[in-house]
Amino acid sequence: MTITTSSLDVRDEGKCLKESLSKMLDPEFYTNEKWFERELQAIHFSAWHFVCLSTSIENPGSFVTRRFLERSVIVVRGEDGIIRAFLNTCRHRGAPLTSDRCGNNTYFRCPFHKWSYDTFGDLKSAPGLGGSVKRSELSKLRLNLVPVQCEVVAGLVFINLNEENEMPLKSYLGSYIDNVAKPHQVQRMHCVQEKSYTLTTNWKLYIEVDMETLHTNFIHSHSIGSQPVTPLEHGRNWFGVYHQNSLSPALFPEKRSLAFSTPHGVTGEAAEGTHFCVILPGFFIVTAPEVMWWIQKTPISATRTSVNVGYAFHDETLARSDFKEVAPHYFERLDQVILEDDQICEYQLEGLRNRVQGHYTPAEPVAAYFSELIQKRLLEVGNE
Numbered sequence: 001m002t003i004t005t006s007s008l009d010v011r012d013e014g015k016c017l018k019e020s021l022s023k024m025l026d027p028e029f030y031t032n033e034k035w036f037e038r039e040l041q042a043i044h045f046s047a048w049h050f051v052c053l054s055t056s057i058e059n060p061g062s063f064v065t066r067r068f069l070e071r072s073v074i075v076v077r078g079e080d081g082i083i084r085a086f087l088n089t090c091r092h093r094g095a096p097l098t099s100d101r102c103g104n105n106t107y108f109r110c111p112f113h114k115w116s117y118d119t120f121g122d123l124k125s126a127p128g129l130g131g132s133v134k135r136s137e138l139s140k141l142r143l144n145l146v147p148v149q150c151e152v153v154a155g156l157v158f159i160n161l162n163e164e165n166e167m168p169l170k171s172y173l174g175s176y177i178d179n180v181a182k183p184h185q186v187q188r189m190h191c192v193q194e195k196s197y198t199l200t201t202n203w204k205l206y207i208e209v210d211m212e213t214l215h216t217n218f219i220h221s222h223s224i225g226s227q228p229v230t231p232l233e234h235g236r237n238w239f240g241v242y243h244q245n246s247l248s249p250a251l252f253p254e255k256r257s258l259a260f261s262t263p264h265g266v267t268g269e270a271a272e273g274t275h276f277c278v279i280l281p282g283f284f285i286v287t288a289p290e291v292m293w294w295i296q297k298t299p300i301s302a303t304r305t306s307v308n309v310g311y312a313f314h315d316e317t318l319a320r321s322d323f324k325e326v327a328p329h330y331f332e333r334l335d336q337v338i339l340e341d342d343q344i345c346e347y348q349l350e351g352l353r354n355r356v357q358g359h360y361t362p363a364e365p366v367a368a369y370f371s372e373l374i375q376k377r378l379l380e381v382g383n384e
C-alpha cells in the first residue's frame, strides 16, 4: 500500500483527536451491583450528606426525616435550639418512630406500643414496663434513640452515618464555605419548594450531566440555550463551574427580565454569576445571585437513584410584595430543566447497559475530573 502524505496527515489528525478524548469509567461502574457495593463503602458511608436548610427546621420540635443508604434518619431541632439527628427506629421492637417527611413534635411517639422520646432522643415513657417506672429509672435503661452525627455550616444541615467519622463538616466542606456559601449568603436561604422521587439511572451519570454544558445546547436548547462556564478551583470534597451572567439563568431566556434583584450582602462574583457545585458524593447545589436550588442524588442501587430537589430564596426576596407573582416563573423553568436532565440520565443508562466504553471530549473537563476522582477513591480503599 502506498501511503500518501495527505493520508498520513489524516491519520495523525485522527490520533490527535483520539488522544484528546478521555475515557469514562468502565461501564460496569454504572451498572454492576458488585462495584456499587464497593463504591458504597469507599465513597458514600464515609461522607457527609446534605439533609435540609436549617431554616426548614426553624422552631424547637420541627423535624425532617430522610433516607440515606437504606437508613431512615430523623433530624430535629431540640427544645434547646440545637439540631440533632437520630436513627428513625424505636428502641422497643424496632418500628420507625414516624413515617412523616416533616413535622413538629415535642415527643416522638412510636405508633406500635407508644414508647416515646423527647427532642433530645431520650426515652420518656415505655408502656409494658409497668406504670410505676419513674422517668429517672428509664434513663438507666440506656434505650435512648441512636444518635447520628449531625452538623450545620452556613445554614446547611448535614449528617454522617459513619460512627467512626472524625472529620468535622467544616473541614469536609473546606473552601466551599468561604468561596461560595458565604458570598451567596446561603445561611439566609429558605426552601420554598421541595420534591423527591426515584430515577432508573446511576447517580454518577447525573453528576456528570450537572458538570458539563456540552449537552445544554441540545437537551436544554429552549430552556437554557448556550451557557458558557469556567471550572472553579476545587477542594478535596467539592468542585464546580462558574457562569458569569447579567441575567438570571434560573428563568427561561425570554423571561429573564423578570428576575428578582440581587439581595443586599450578595456581592462580588456571587452577585455577577452562578456557581454550579458538587459537594461529594451527590449534592449538586446551584447558587445564583437571587436564587438557589439543589438536586441531591443518593444511590439506592447501581441503577436506581433517589433524587431530592429544592428551590430556595433569601429572606429579603421572600418578603417582596411580588414574590408570589414572580416565583412561579422560576419554578416553571427549574422544573423543566430538571425534567430534561432526569430523562437524559435514564436514557443514557439504557445504552451503557450494553457495556460499551464511553468517552469525554475536551469540552467536558469537569465531568472527566469527577470520574477520575471516583476511580481514585475506589483504588485508595482497594489498596488499604
Ligand code: FES
Pocket (backbone or CB within 6 Å): 090, 091, 092, 093, 094, 095, 110, 111, 112, 113, 114, 115
Ligand atoms: S416498637 Fe416502638 S413501641 Fe413497640
Ligand SMILES: [Fe+2]
Pocket (backbone or CB within 6 Å): 209, 210, 215, 216, 219, 220, 341
Ligand atoms: Fe442539564
